Amino acid sequence: MTENSSYIYGKNAVIEALESGNREFNRILISNTARSDEKIEKIKELAKKNGAIFQFVTKDKLNQLVPEARHQGVIAQVSPVKYEDIDDFIEKNAGNLTSVVILDGVEDSHNLGAIIRSAVCAGVKGIILPSRRGVLINSTVEKTSAGAVNNISVIKVNSLVNAVQKLKENNYWVIASDHHAEDNYYNINYTDMNFALIMGAEHSGISKSLLKLSDFKVKIPMLTNFNSLNVSNAAAIILFESVRQKLTANLKK
């Protein structure tokens, strides 16, 4: 894999990437022993539309490219995810109620992929990652996100503090998920504001400088003393509380 290309694997992930139209496809490799099904047929059809080269190869060849991962007989070689600029993101979404997730150094690719997936489902428009800490977009993230990475702005910044300050200047409310907080996440009204939700790294949580900049600090209350949610699950719980509020607020109108 060269620096200018990246692999997407798994049927759903490849379909999502083809449908998004955001990626340049170099080649799509399909196992010559893959049983043709609805999804494989869809990939072939979308590939034609996108002018992507289509190649049947042995399963061994696929296993070489994506070792030990479940490629389901399909690997696409594509241009890497394009990171967006935070200023462009803010400008592009100005005038619409917008939400964004900030990850303060999340390290695990599975967690990043799952967070992106939940974020897209919850209507979140952007995900902000620090360029020098935590994980960035890689093949595992693409696969775990089930292709969701193509449906959201991925913003890489040198300083999360600067990014948060910019968001605040542009009418975003900043919410930090912190298990030391006093307020519960469901006591915030998410329906009428732009918000940026900060999630901390798996072990160290959110850095003090970001906590200080936050407008709200919220915790997820537990029913037991075992107080340790996986970060992607915690993000999903808060984001879907915002969805619940938005959908039930619409009903009340």
Place this chain on the structure above:
Amino acid sequence: MTENSSYIYGKNAVIEALESGNREFNRILISNTARSDEKIEKIKELAKKNGAIFQFVTKDKLNQLVPEARHQGVIAQVSPVKYEDIDDFIEKNAGNLTSVVILDGVEDSHNLGAIIRSAVCAGVKGIILPSRRGVLINSTVEKTSAGAVNNISVIKVNSLVNAVQKLKENNYWVIASDHHAEDNYYNINYTDMNFALIMGAEHSGISKSLLKLSDFKVKIPMLTNFNSLNVSNAAAIILFESVRQKLTANLKK
């Protein structure tokens, strides 16, 4: 690793297992280059209390036992998780409002670990797994669960249909998470009932026979067309809606 032992690795997972008192510890291996910190000290102290043998070994030795995984310098060799019987579980929890999660063939160890973790945090008392499909408890599950697997009854059954029928006979309401459902998950009142939440496998969802037995079928509504949550995130969203309802219902009383 013999069939009669299992590894737990990572500082938090080892601490949780020691504190739970549910596992027999054979040995605890610590890297001789591990920097001593609060957690390592806690492990030493708990190990003494539990009469567990404590051994300093090289990092290479640890890497051999748990390849490519982040053991954080600590691996414990323990007795395997004890699976419980469903009848014992029902009897033990009779008289208390009880919730349980049923996984219909979840395949990914990370997902199973994260679901167990969220379930414990949400006060769920048991997790039911089919013995012949999907993943069972392994070292990756133990690690991903951050030790939560020691704080919940793990029930392995030959037939999920029989298990669901038994639960129904014992006043459990059965809720299936199904993205084809018409009702939204937050429109159910979780506060005053025993419930069993069924989550489907990553690709195939819930089997028809279980859907037919369910009292409620619920979906998680999305704000976009991208309709594909990770199964552990979906479970967390529904379980923490039940927590939110229970905690806010208490306030209203």
